[in-house]
Amino acid sequence: MATEPPMIRMAGVDKHFGDLHVLRDIDLEVARGQVVVVLGPSGSGKSTLCRTINRLEPVDSGTIEVDGVALPAEGRDLAALRADVGMVFQAFNLFGHKTILENVTLAPQKVRRAGRADAEKEAMALLERVGIANQRDKYPSQLSGGQQQRAAIARALAMRPKVMLFDEPTSALDPEMVQEVLDTMSGLAKDGMTMLVVTHEMGFARRAAHRVVFMSDGEIVEDSTPEAFFTSPTSDRARDFLGKIL
Numbered sequence: 629m630a631t632e633p634p635m636i637r638m639a640g641v642d643k644h645f646g647d648l649h650v651l652r653d654i655d656l657e658v659a660r661g662q663v664v665v666v667l668g669p670s671g672s673g674k675s676t677l678c679r680t681i682n683r684l685e686p687v688d689s690g691t692i693e694v695d696g697v698a699l700p701a702e703g704r705d706l707a708a709l710r711a712d713v714g715m716v717f718q719a720f721n722l723f724g725h726k727t728i729l730e731n732v733t734l735a736p737q738k739v740r741r742a743g744r745a746d747a748e749k750e751a752m753a754l755l756e757r758v759g760i761a762n763q764r765d766k767y768p769s770q771l772s773g774g775q776q777q778r779a780a781i782a783r784a785l786a787m788r789p790k791v792m793l794f795d796e797p798t799s800a801l802d803p804e805m806v807q808e809v810l811d812t813m814s815g816l817a818k819d820g821m822t823m824l825v826v827t828h829e830m831g832f833a834r835r836a837a838h839r840v841v842f843m844s845d846g847e848i849v850e851d852s853t854p855e856a857f858f859t860s861p862t863s864d865r866a867r868d869f870l871g872k873i874l
């Protein structure tokens with residue numbers, strides 16, 4: 629039996645913004661169904677890492693594969709591959725002038741050429757899954773931050789991605805809404821979604837992550853289990869980071 633490729637494979641990835649070396653020789657593999665939490669101080673390159681995985685940012689060198697397929701630079705193949713990689717940001721990025729249901733059905737109809745009835749049926753199932761089916765006809769501004777972020781997750785899932793990237797999805801939320809979004813993410817993880825999650829929520833990292841990747845100054849400094857990372861980090865930089873955050 630052929631062995632399956634990892635869902636994400638980055639090898640020797642380098643990226644500069646001008647003189648700033650933001651990603652340094654990144655090697656990272658994420659297996660199918662694995663949940664990897666990315667930790668690190670502000671400015672260490674976590675967002676850039678996420679953005680390179682779906683080509684929102686081009687890289688200078690190295691390779692990135694999703695499910696065994698190298699990311700093309702542009703064109704129709706790029707659009708198709710981008711659809712394989714769902715992304716949820718800190719800001720909810722919903723379309724303000726569209727209802728929640730429309731937000732979730734738009735891309736499947738446009739990109740996947742789904743029919744409206746099918747797109748709506750699937751969207752309702754996703755809205756059920758994230759617990760906001762009863763909000764379907766409201767506009768984003770009528771929802772709480774936590775509900776909006778769950779709608780953003782449903783919208784990303786509507787493209788049937790193979791991988792979900794989360795870049796500080798709870799950082800902009802009022803504290804009382806953080807848990808409902810983390811619970812939604814934990815549910816996805818339990819269902820077997822491959823996830824790369826940038827977060828400062830250490831409880832989530834401990835409970836939901838299979839692996840913790842610690843970045844500092846554009847490098848992956850540690851890559852271990854949450855247990856090992858939180859109890860016995862091996863680098864001074866990780867110890868220093870944990871000392872500040874815990």
Ligand code: ADP
Pocket residue numbers: 645648650668669670671672673674675676677
């Ligand atoms: P993190 O998400 O870990 O806070 P980022 O990936 O956002 O880090 O940023 C890494 C570094 O790259 C930071 O020094 C940031 O200022 C810089 N940077 C990020 N995006 C850009 C950009 N578009 N142009 C120039 N510099 C950028």
Ligand code: MG
Pocket residue numbers: 674675676795796
């Ligand atoms: Mg960031």
